[in-house]
Amino acid sequence: MNIHGVIAIFNYEMARMKRTLIQSIVAPVVTTSLYFVVFGAAIGSRIQQVEGVSYGAFIVPGLIMLSLLTNSISNASFGIYFPKFSGTVYEMLSAPISAMEVVLGYVGAAAAKSVILAMIILATAGFFIDLEIRHPVLMLIFVFLTATSFSLFGFILGIWADNFEKLSVVPTLLITPLVFLGGSFYSTEMLPPIWQTVALMNPVLYLVSGLRWSFYEISEVNVFVSLSCIGVFTLLCLAVIAIIFRTGYRLRA
């Protein structure tokens, strides 16, 4: 195992975050505050309570999920796409490092960044509402698993993409709509029955539901269903990555 190699990739990727500290840290604080001002204060003043929790508190898991998904995907996809684009990937391909070690470095860093951001959002939320987390360990497990699996997904996206457009199309056209329609900012019980059924086909709903259960013990679907979903998704991404490296797909000519 090339542990120095994994650490080198991890640190290199984290250094990128440090260079863009303002963008990395201030941006989520600002957006989270905006969500609370707009959704929490303006809309929340009319909705009052959802399933026994204040509207402001209700949207916290959704906000965290939104940030986790978009950041994991963009961090990991950009991390591996950029060396491909600039040509510096030659060094990784010629280094004594296995495919899975490369994945560990990139995905580890991307996931670590998203987890840090999630914690920043959580802390920011604490300024606006009284936070209560019934199952903090489970909450961390959800945050960690989601960050990992979607960083894996982002890694695949970064290898697949051969231009910047492809890189941004998945997060903006697929993930953001799924998060918004996945019950992040409302309970599906507020929807007409047909749409409740449709909403259940949205995988992100299971994630948001699971995370929300760890906060307030309220959920749309059983929390174990949520956990299995994320587990299956992680394994699926790992399998795809294994195939990519076995065939040298888009990395080695």
Next chain:
Amino acid sequence: MSSSSKNIISIKCLNKVYGSGFEALKSVNLDIHQGEVLALLGPNGAGKTTLISAICGIVRPSSGSITVDGHDIQRYFRVTRSLIGLVPQELTTDSFETVWNTVSFSRGLFGKEPNPNHIERVLRSLSLWDKKDNMLRTLSGGMKRRVLIAKALSHEPRILFLDEPTAGVDVSLRKDMWKIVENLKTQGVTIILTTHYIEEAEEIADRIGVINHGKLILIEEKDALMSKLGKKQLVLELTKRLDTIPSEFESLDLVLSEDQHLLTYTFDSASESHDISEFLIKIQGRNIQYKDLRTTQSSLEEIFVTLVQKAEGDTDEGIKAE
């Protein structure tokens, strides 16, 4: 370099067909000796970079085998790759990193524990020390090239590939580069470089390989190659003008300069039949007096051009014959 020395890299029947169907390497067989400087020459698109990329693991061979220090490069990639440093042809660098970080990153990537002293030594030897905190995008092209060399040397490789290290590099930096190569050679590093500057190969290489259209058409000790293929010229500065070249010398390649003062005799230094002293005696016998004489040897460049042209001629004939 004796032929009995150990082969650090051994390539057998290597073929590479790119996804496009293009055959970039055609049954290449090559043994690279430990500690030697091997120069690979060949026109654009000949397959030099492809060959290097295959050895380093960047390009997957279509067939054939490559071993480095006796280990198969696919099966034992951890061993073989950690022995190799690669300076690529393209200047590819992360614009926003500092010199120090990017070089330290390379060392880690190649599985070595951090060693700031070694990194400092490498940066100093490449005159990059005062640039260590500069961002890469603020460096000139020649300095970026040095950074790539520093990255390749960061993990103390025993084999170094330099793919056109002196392309677009000024004369003084080129001389520096030659010194660096010489230094590494004395440390026992095996060096394989590609170049389009033939005087460079002539200056620093022990052996020379020529690739054309994906085939290794020649691999020879430089000195042997020079004397075997080299044409020599003997120039006589005549005391008196000579009106015509005597008919007795018709079979020889003799040229008289326009001012009729210089007589140039071109001969193949490899051929057994020529004999300068005999020629000089004959000249004197014809009462042609000279006050000075010098010999010159054709450069590798001329040899190279002749070789490639010959190879092209061969393939042309092959096509015609079909």
